Amino acid sequence: MPIPRPAPEQRRWWIFGTIAITLAVAVTVWFGISASSGISWQDTGRTTVDDRTVQVRFDVIDPENGPVTCTLVALAPDKSTVGRRTVALPASRFESTRHVVEVKTTQRAVATTVESCQRTPTDTPGVTPRS
CATH class of the missing domain: 2.60.40 (Immunoglobulin-like)
Structure with missing residues (x-):
């Protein structure tokens, strides 16, 4: 059974959500690394x-x-x-x-x-x- 594609009017929100989650993960990793290194x-x-x-x-x-x-x-x-x-x-x-x-x-x-x-x-x- 194929996965249904999002409706064309919802595609913009899927792209926005994907970018937001990617940025949130990147910031979290950056904070984790900077907090665990250094003085x-x-x-x-x-x-x-x-x-x-x-x-x-x-x-x-x-x-x-x-x-x-x-x-x-x-x-x-x-x-x-x-x-x-x-x-x-x-x-x-x-x-x-x-x-x-x-x-x-x-x-x-x-x-x-x-x-x-x-x-x-x-x-x-x-x-x-x-x-």
Whole structure:
């Protein structure tokens, strides 16, 4: 039994649907690949040193083991930013590294987070890769 062909007035919708599904699959694959590669990080805790300083503990996972620049944020109880620090981390021979960094704050911080981590360009002055 042959499969019936769509009516001529519905052909346009079949073409549109096919293109939309193809684009949706392509975008989904692209997001999946980009999310699974590159640098990732994990907040592992904080220690409040005093009302103006907090230590942030975090792990950086970098399959390429290159230098990385991370931005850390300290938050007040109302979730406003009370401290921010961008830190350049040297290259490592390990894929996963743990870091403890102090962030100066304007008031007591109750939470911290790693806002972002990205590859540090190798020609950045003041950043020396570790051997």
